[in-house]
Amino acid sequence: MATASTAAPLHLLLSSSRRRRLLAPRAHNDSTTTGRRRFIADTAAVAAAVAPLVLPRTPLARADQTPSLSEWERVLLPIDPGVVLLDIAFVPDDPSHGFLLGTRQTILETKDGGNTWSPRSIASAEDEDFNYRFNSVSFMGKEGWIIGKPAILLHTSDAGDSWERIPLSAQLPGNMVYIKATGEQSAEMVTDEGAIYVTSNRGYNWKAAVQETVSATLNRTVSSGISGASYYTGTFNTVNRSPDGRYVAVSSRGNFYLTWEPGQPFWQPHNRAVARRIQNMGWRADGGLWLLVRGGGLFLSKGSGITEDFEEASVQSRGFGLLDVGYRSVDEAWAAGGSGVLLKTTNGGKNWVRDKAADNIAANLYSVKFLGDSRGFVLGNDGVLLRYVG
Numbered sequence: 001m002a003t004a005s006t007a008a009p010l011h012l013l014l015s016s017s018r019r020r021r022l023l024a025p026r027a028h029n030d031s032t033t034t035g036r037r038r039f040i041a042d043t044a045a046v047a048a049a050v051a052p053l054v055l056p057r058t059p060l061a062r063a064d065q066t067p068s069l070s071e072w073e074r075v076l077l078p079i080d081p082g083v084v085l086l087d088i089a090f091v092p093d094d095p096s097h098g099f100l101l102g103t104r105q106t107i108l109e110t111k112d113g114g115n116t117w118s119p120r121s122i123a124s125a126e127d128e129d130f131n132y133r134f135n136s137v138s139f140m141g142k143e144g145w146i147i148g149k150p151a152i153l154l155h156t157s158d159a160g161d162s163w164e165r166i167p168l169s170a171q172l173p174g175n176m177v178y179i180k181a182t183g184e185q186s187a188e189m190v191t192d193e194g195a196i197y198v199t200s201n202r203g204y205n206w207k208a209a210v211q212e213t214v215s216a217t218l219n220r221t222v223s224s225g226i227s228g229a230s231y232y233t234g235t236f237n238t239v240n241r242s243p244d245g246r247y248v249a250v251s252s253r254g255n256f257y258l259t260w261e262p263g264q265p266f267w268q269p270h271n272r273a274v275a276r277r278i279q280n281m282g283w284r285a286d287g288g289l290w291l292l293v294r295g296g297g298l299f300l301s302k303g304s305g306i307t308e309d310f311e312e313a314s315v316q317s318r319g320f321g322l323l324d325v326g327y328r329s330v331d332e333a334w335a336a337g338g339s340g341v342l343l344k345t346t347n348g349g350k351n352w353v354r355d356k357a358a359d360n361i362a363a364n365l366y367s368v369k370f371l372g373d374s375r376g377f378v379l380g381n382d383g384v385l386l387r388y389v390g
Contacts, residue, residue, distance in 0.1 A: 070357055071390030072342070077117050077383045079106055085379035088369055089137040090114075091144070091159045095375075099160060100385070101134035101146065109160070114377065114387050124165035125152060140181035145203070147176040147189065155203055157185075166203040173213050178239055192235040194249070194267050196260065211265045214249075214258060218269060240282040246306070248289060254278040257291075259306045273310045274299060285327040290349060292322045298335060300349050315343060315352040325349075326368030328376060328388075336365035336378050342386075361386075 083102045090098035100108040100117060109120040125132060125148075134148040139159075146154040146163070153166040153176070174193030181187050185202045194214030197206035214236075239249040247260045249267070254277030258267040272278050276293040284290055287304035296319055299310040315322070315335070322337035335343040335352060340361030343352040358365075363384040370376040376388030 070355060071344075071388060072355075072358070072378065072386040073389050074361070075114065075117070075385045075387050077108060077385055078119060079108070079383045080104065081382055083383045084366065084381045085383065085385060086134065086367070087136045088114075088371075088377050088379065089139050089144070090371055090375070091139050091142065093142055094159055097159060099137050099144075099146070100379075101137050101148075102383075103133045105130075105132045105134070107134060107146070113375070117385075122154060122163045124163060125154060135177050136179045138179050138181040138187070140183060143181055143184065145179045145181055145187050147179045149175045151176060153179075153189075153203055157202075169206075174235065177236065178241065180241060188241075188245075190239055190241075190247070192239075194236065194258070196247070209262075210260065210267065214267050217266045237278075238280045240280075242283040242287070246283070248281045248283070248306075250278045250281055254294065257281055261306070268306075270306075270308050273308050274312075279321060280324055282325055283327075284349065285330045285333070286348065290325045292325065292335075294321055296320055296322055296337070296341075298322060298325070298349070298352065313345075313349050313352060316354040318354070323364065323366050324368045326370045326376065326378075328370045328373065334368050334376070334378070336368050336380075338364045340365060342378070358386075 079102070083104050083106050085100060085102040085106075087101045088098060096111055096113045098110050098114060099120070100110070105125070107120045107122060107125075108117040110117045130150055132148040132150065132152055134146055137146045138144065142157060142159040144156045144160055151168050151172060153168055154163045155166050156163045172191065173195045174191030176189055177192045178190040179187055182198070186198070186200045187203065188209070189197045189199075189206070194210065194217070196209040198209055199206045235252045236249045237252045237254060239247060241247050245262045249258045251257065256269055256272055257278055258269050260267050274291070274293055274297070276295055276297060279292040279294050281289060281291050284300070289301040289307070289310075291299040291301070291310055293299070296315065298313045298315045300313055301307045302309045302311060318341065320338040320341045322335050322341065322343070325333055325335045327333040331346055331348050333345050333349055340358045340363060342355040342358035342365065344355060345352045361380075361384060363380040363382045365378050365380040365384065365386075367379040368376070369379070370388070374388075378386040
């Protein structure tokens with residue numbers, strides 16, 4: 001029996017009645033054109049019945065074709081491969097003017113809101129034969145600050161048009177990891193040993209806000225029940241500041257965390273509420289805490305303020321470690337991590353969905369920064385910078 005894919009004679013595929021009409025001789029009392037048209041129509045009907053079904057072709061994406069991110073775009077930077085981006089800030093009085101910092105003495109400047117960047121040379125930061133790692137930048141009004149390692153402090157009072165280097169004491173405990181502009185000629189600085197200093201005269205004098213380093217605090221309180229405190233190596237892994245001046249820091253081994261509020265004489269150590277070691281902690285937009293653990297887990301504190309009571313959120317990190325979280329609003333936030341992992345929540349962090357378009361970014365994404373509702377950036381290694389366009 002002939003199948004649909006077998007080329008069979010036409011008269012075998014037609015019904016007997018239609019076959020008789022086609023094979024029987026016709027009188028020429030009608031026009032030959034009419035008969036010819038009928039034959040063509042019948043033949044076309046048969047051909048349609050036996051022809052294979054043909055669907056429209058959808059072109060496949062090439063393997064080397066990188067899909068665009070749904071709410072982010074990558075910004076190409078004029079820097080060497082291997083540079084790790086560490087911080088970004090814009091001038092409040094001129095939102096299109098900003099600075100981007102990184103390793104290998106990287107300082108970039110933009111004057112179009114972050115669409116394009118160009119290297120910025122600061123003579124006072126190039127006098128010595130050091131390869132600075134610039135860790136933090138902050139502006140208030142036209143006044144700005146930059147800190148780096150080895151110890152260097154830069155200050156501007158004209159929105160970054162010119163920078164001066166401020167001398168630092170050799171007795172400074174630890175490495176400077178964070179600075180926050182707090183007012184005219186005023187700033188707050190944190191070291192990785194837990195020292196917090198404030199200045200009100202452009203950085204020429206600093207006053208300690210805590211009475212001792214974290215190591216000294218733990219030596220006094222090691223019997224207070226803080227798990228892992230006896231293994232403390234003396235430095236922070238991460239430190240984050242809330243808008244109202246509170247700090248949360250993670251120990252270098254990730255086995256406990258510490259908090260500080262303005263007016264407290266010492267850092268307050270806390271046991272971690274989860275089995276896995278802590279990767280990073282920070283502040284939600286509603287005043288609560290978020291906590292990342294090694295291996296990709298994400299936890300949220302119950303309520304606002306400082307607490308040791310956390311509950312796990314539902315995430316799709318694919319097992320890659322999450323490294324930072326940034327809140328755009330009380331409800332919307334983004335989490336970033338290793339191998340281009342980028343997650344979004346729209347319910348305050350209870351559930352997270354992966355932005356699969358970011359999977360092809362061959363970089364670790366270290367930092368998520370939102371500077372208002374409509375401006376956000378994700379910083380990574382190998383000079384990867386993503387700009388929020390959602």
